[in-house]
Amino acid sequence: MPLALLRRPDPDHLDIVHEGTTFRIAVRRRPSARRLTLRVSATSGEVVITLPARSTIATAQRFAASHGGWIAARLARVPERVPFEAGSLLPLRGVPHRIVHRGARSGVTRTGSDGPEPVISVSCGEAHVDRRVRAFLEQEVRRDLLGAVDHYAVRLGQRPTRITVRDTRSRWGSCTAGGALNFSWRLILAPPLVLDYLVAHEMAHLREMNHSARFWALLGGLCPEVDAAEAWLKRNGTALHRYG
Structure with missing residues (x-):
């Protein structure tokens, strides 16, 4: 039976904690990917982890947790949002x-x-x-x-x-x-x-x-x-x- 049929559906996100701060990470699975990757959007601050076909969610969770400092540093560079509201x-x-x-x-x-x-x-x-x-x-x-x-x-x-x-x-x-x-x-x-x-x-x-x-x-x-x-x-x- 193919591995994809045995695996539970992926969650839409992972949560990791780094120095008391919880980061939410969107999960994307891409069969063409060769390795786990993390990306932090410089515009929205969205954090995304991309998984190859055979990587498990447990492996992705450990990988993301081990990069908590890197995620925090990247998020610190994202400009603060300016809403369209009175005073902005x-x-x-x-x-x-x-x-x-x-x-x-x-x-x-x-x-x-x-x-x-x-x-x-x-x-x-x-x-x-x-x-x-x-x-x-x-x-x-x-x-x-x-x-x-x-x-x-x-x-x-x-x-x-x-x-x-x-x-x-x-x-x-x-x-x-x-x-x-x-x-x-x-x-x-x-x-x-x-x-x-x-x-x-x-x-x-x-x-x-x-x-x-x-x-x-x-x-x-x-x-x-x-x-x-x-x-x-x-x-x-x-x-x-x-x-x-």
Whole structure:
């Protein structure tokens, strides 16, 4: 009888204790894996252990427990989450704005100032602040993306077939073989040069669906801020996932 039929179903998580702190670890089994591995997401703080086909849960538990110090150190590097609620500070186009709840009536979200401090002013029921701020940010990023796409479409003589905004984790933007562009809404949190660069990058893929020398030459001719934007993303990109 195959081993998989004899084994009990895997739990969805393991708990280990390190120096008085309990860590919850998601369990994933991957038949193609050759060894046990641990991963801590730099954006969400999720801890995942991946098991090969023949590893037992008891072995995984011991392995995770023996790496308690490593898990603790990695989790300490994960930026603290910033919820979309009254009083939170978040960047809008790279400029810190304070979320201010103005009341429950109008349902309008807008930017403004509260003395010297830029604010995102939200008028809605308190329970809906998170949703309203997220919708506002998506609206703003769509406006900026469409403006940048229009600019580069004139220069390239090509337009995408579709533009989609998502909350992607592994990519800030992408271009499909069919010419559809996808972007992370979190680009609205970065300085404008970053969004502009990402749009230029993906628009260049409409002509060069690769990262060849010809692609980089085309991109360099479209966007003079390639190096600055890449450097900003390398330093600060991960931190954008802490918001919301």
